[in-house]
Amino acid sequence: MEHVTDTPTVKAPAERFTGDVFLHPIATPAEPARLAAALVRFTPGARTHWHSHALGQVLHITDGVGLVGTRDGNVVRVRAGETVKCPAGEEHWHGATDATLMAHLAMVVGDGSGDGTSWLEPVTDEQYAAALAGPGR
Template sequence: MKHTTATPTVRTPADRFTGDVYLNLLEAPAEPARLAVGLVRFTPGARTNWHSHANGQTLHITDGVGLVGTRDGHVVRVAAGETVSCPPGEEHWHGATDTTFMAHLAIVVGDGAGDGTTWLEPLTDEQYAAALSAATG
């Protein structure tokens, strides 16, 4: 059995996120399992850059309301208790709405060299505004 006490909250890097986003790493990828889990908290308007995961990503919303969008323009509005699964290699972003906080558990299986995330360019303010209008769910 492994018992981990509270992990420190860190601010996420500005080159991967827009706005104020905070992370508590719950599980780092380690052989043989390579599971990574983080509790990520987004302030209103905050969001990730575009990115993808070698082995996909599961997001379980724990609090608030947020958005998850893909390159093809599909955007879903998500709320506490809901889960979104992004398949391997799918370029996507996620974050809070412009008026609410959002927190989620981000779950990925690493690729042997880390958590398997490829970080891309920021989601622009124009793309974010369009996503707010287009969100379904």
């Protein structure tokens, strides 16, 4: 058993996120375990860049209201208590709405060489505005 008592929260890197996002690591992939998990907090308007995961990702919303979007234009509005499962290889993004904070637990299974995440370009302001204006507003 390992009892972790102090894991600092860090500001997420600008090369992967737009706006103010804070990461609180919970688990990092270390053989033989491959789970990576973090509590991620997004301020209003903050979001990830486009990305995908080799083995998929599970997002469990813990607070606030947010958005999860895919390359085909599908966007879901998520609220505390809801879970989104992103399949392996699907390019997507997630973040807060423009008016609320959003926090989620992000969980991935590593691919043996890290957490299996492939980071891509930023979500444009136009893409984000379209997602905000979509169904469920």
